[in-house]
Amino acid sequence: QSVLTQPPSASGTPGQRVSISCSGSSSNIGSHTVNWYQQFPGTAPKLLIYSNNQRPSGVPDRFSGSKSGTSASLAISGLQSEDEADYYCAAWDGSLNGVVFGGGTKLTVL
Amino acid sequence: QVQLQESGPGLVKPSQTLYLTCTVSGGSISSGGYYWSWIRQHPGKGLEWIGYIYSSGSAHYNPSLSSRVTMSFDTAKSQFYLILRSVTAADTAVYFCARDVVGYSWIDPWGQGILVTVSS
Numbered sequence: 001q002s003v004l005t006q007p008p009s010a011s012g013t014p015g016q017r018v019s020i021s022c023s024g025s026s027s028n029i030g031s032h033t034v035n036w037y038q039q040f041p042g043t044a045p046k047l048l049i050y051s052n053n054q055r056p057s058g059v060p061d062r063f064s065g066s067k068s069g070t071s072a073s074l075a076i077s078g079l080q081s082e083d084e085a086d087y088y089c090a091a092w093d094g095s096l097n098g099v100v101f102g103g104g105t106k107l108t109v110l
Numbered sequence: 111q112v113q114l115q116e117s118g119p120g121l122v123k124p125s126q127t128l129y130l131t132c133t134v135s136g137g138s139i140s141s142g143g144y145y146w147s148w149i150r151q152h153p154g155k156g157l158e159w160i161g162y163i164y165s166s167g168s169a170h171y172n173p174s175l176s177s178r179v180t181m182s183f184d185t186a187k188s189q190f191y192l193i194l195r196s197v198t199a200a201d202t203a204v205y206f207c208a209r210d211v212v213g214y215s216w217i218d219p220w221g222q223g224i225l226v227t228v229s230s
Contacts, residue, residue: 104157
């Protein structure tokens with residue numbers, strides 16, 4: 001059971017906009033920034049969004065993040081087949097004094 | 111840029127101790143501002159934070175594993191280590207080492223991961 005809650009799956013067709021939610025609590029998302037990771041099968045996760053809505057160099061601006069209260073969201077616009085991957089949200093947790101992750105959302109491009 | 115690489119056994123027997131090494135290149139593990147972290151992923155499952163060690167030598171572990179985990183580092187070798195005692199089949203996972211920015215939990219970069227199977 002993950003500390004942060006994400007839907008197990010999401011899907012969309014090419015060109016569509018999809019959104020993935022991440023729900024937490026006051027000890028994590030409510031008081032710390034949210035980061036998102038993208039993982040392809042057999043590879044390590046890659047930092048996709050940091051500090052709620054910042055993109056590392058090289059990440060397309062089709063990816064965006066937002067946070068409100070104890071929830072966060074990752075949006076992908078202009079969906080492409082290469083976006084098919086697992087997406088994880090994460091945040092620092094002040095009670096754990098460590099990082100907590102969501103259970104991951106498998107994105108399928110139909 | 112900084113790169114991390116895990117190494118260690120791919121197979122460990124139940125009740126034994128797992129020793130993993132993470133070698134850091136392109137940067138110094140003695141520089142402040144980063145937590146040098148271990149994260150694991152059970153087959154087909156999500157990510158689980160194991161813990162971190164800081165350049166001061168202080169470490170913090172996930173309470174669910176803290177009784178069995180120790181982390182350390184060797185700055186001369188630019189390596190940090192994970193020791194997991196009394197392993198069981200439930201410890202079978204891909205283990206990643208990674209760098210985490212203090213205060214922000216920006217985990218980047220990650221090592222490629224090493225699959226550790228616990229089996230007799």
